[in-house]
Amino acid sequence: MTKDAWRVEGGGEAAFLGLRCSACSGFLEADRLRGACPDCGSPLRAEYDCGALAGALTPYTVAARPRGLWRWRELLPLPPGHDPVTFSEGDCPLLELPELARDLGLGDGRLLVLDESRNPTGSFKARGMSVAVSMAKHLGATALCAPTAGNAGSALALYGARAGLPVHLAMPADAPPLARLEAELFGARVRLVEGTIADCGKALRGEAEAKGWFDLSTLKEPYRLEGKKTMGFEIAEALGYDLPDVVLCPTGGGTGLLGIWKAFDELRRLGWIPEGATLPRMVAVQTEGCAPIVRAFSAGEEEPMPPRAPRTRAAGLRVPAPAGGKWILEVLRESRGAAVAVSDEALLEGARRAAALEGLSMAPESGSLVPALARLLEEGLVRGDECVVLVNTAGALKTPEVWAPV
Numbered sequence: 001m002t003k004d005a006w007r008v009e010g011g012g013e014a015a016f017l018g019l020r021c022s023a024c025s026g027f028l029e030a031d032r033l034r035g036a037c038p039d040c041g042s043p044l045r046a047e048y049d050c051g052a053l054a055g056a057l058t059p060y061t062v063a064a065r066p067r068g069l070w071r072w073r074e075l076l077p078l079p080p081g082h083d084p085v086t087f088s089e090g091d092c093p094l095l096e097l098p099e100l101a102r103d104l105g106l107g108d109g110r111l112l113v114l115d116e117s118r119n120p121t122g123s124f125k126a127r128g129m130s131v132a133v134s135m136a137k138h139l140g141a142t143a144l145c146a147p148t149a150g151n152a153g154s155a156l157a158l159y160g161a162r163a164g165l166p167v168h169l170a171m172p173a174d175a176p177p178l179a180r181l182e183a184e185l186f187g188a189r190v191r192l193v194e195g196t197i198a199d200c201g202k203a204l205r206g207e208a209e210a211k212g213w214f215d216l217s218t219l220k221e222p223y224r225l226e227g228k229k230t231m232g233f234e235i236a237e238a239l240g241y242d243l244p245d246v247v248l249c250p251t252g253g254g255t256g257l258l259g260i261w262k263a264f265d266e267l268r269r270l271g272w273i274p275e276g277a278t279l280p281r282m283v284a285v286q287t288e289g290c291a292p293i294v295r296a297f298s299a300g301e302e303e304p305m306p307p308r309a310p311r312t313r314a315a316g317l318r319v320p321a322p323a324g325g326k327w328i329l330e331v332l333r334e335s336r337g338a339a340v341a342v343s344d345e346a347l348l349e350g351a352r353r354a355a356a357l358e359g360l361s362m363a364p365e366s367g368s369l370v371p372a373l374a375r376l377l378e379e380g381l382v383r384g385d386e387c388v389v390l391v392n393t394a395g396a397l398k399t400p401e402v403w404a405p406v
């Protein structure tokens with residue numbers, strides 16, 4: 001692949017160089033469909049020549065483009081001249097939450113929420129799937145598959161439909177019913193599996209290999225993360241590239257947290273964030289019934305251990321063995337962040353509190369951020385005068401069943 005092939009129409013230059021393993025640092029060309037690192041099995045990370053872009057791309061150029069995550073095109077992997085598979089995802093608002101801030105004791109600071117519920121299929125999964133399906137189609141995939149807790153599946157089904165590619169999903173039998181319904185509406189084949197998303201992954205693997213379906217499992221292909229990373233670009237842009245002090249993410253597979261951190265790093269290398277500026281502390285929030293990252297972080301371990309019987313009503317957080325576990329722990333430590341586990345009761349109560357005080361419709365996964373922030377403030381790990389961003393990954397009504405009394 002010559003460098004000219006990546007030239008952006010209009011004079012700018014795309015910066016995508018290829019893929020580097022997040023663990024062994026091996027480098028791979030991005031000229032074919034890629035899964036995880038062929039040498040060590042760890043997630044691959046898209047690498048960009050931010051230095052070369054620095055003079056050619058400015059915040060003003062990106063801000064002036066039509067809305068949607070594809071306005072960050074030079075920092076995304078799809079080569080110029082190829083049409084993305086898109087349905088106007090991204091560009092979700094960063095909203096002030098003054099009442100919740102006061103209620104939590106953050107009165108002298110600022111509390112903001114990136115409201116991802118406004119994406120197609122109502123969750124942040126749309127961002128990852130728009131970029132991953134665009135790349136899969138571009139690189140010749142003829143059918144797509146993924147294990148899913150629910151939201152990733154309905155988003156993949158939507159983008160598969162727009163790409164004209166068949167989609168095969170495996171979902172836990174107790175996954176949110178609306179996610180299955182929505183995925184089937186978009187034409188996906190859904191198989192229900194007893195167990196967690198890890199069991200769904202195992203159930204799909206053999207058939208995917210035999211039938212040539214391209215597997216878009218979280219962090220087992222490199223481009224869903226690239227879509228999710230645009231959340232970090234948008235947070236930075238909305239704050240005039242003056243980054244918040246703390247970002248809290250509900251963490252299952254961890255692509256939201258990793259993507260946002262990757263975005264901040266790329267913006268720093270582009271020079272859009274001042275040299276020497278401190279990047280935000282990243283906080284992973286999980287539930288007590290499935291908290292492999294929190295346990296490993298607290299114990300100073302490098303790798304998470306899967307819990308024996310993962311249980312939670314927040315389906316997106318029931319990820320016992322995140323493929324990027326080691327990488328998530330590295331980011332938490334590098335950013336001087338934290339990892340917090342809250343109970344299911346507390347996360348439902350957190351979402352209800354945000355709804356009542358601010359009119360914010362929060363997924364149970366993101367409801368966890370409210371008690372987590374309360375605890376961090378109590379313990380002095382977040383100060384009352386800091387700027388804090390919560391990522392609301394979806395709205396409450398994607399899972400009506402969780403709001404009913406148990």
Ligand SMILES: Cc1ncc(COP(=O)(O)O)c(C=O)c1O
Pocket residue numbers: 123149150151152218250251252253254255256257315316317363365366393394
């Ligand atoms: C609503 C919601 N929030 C959070 C998550 C966890 O996402 P991540 O893989 O980025 O940790 C999921 C994953 O299914 C989800 O559906």
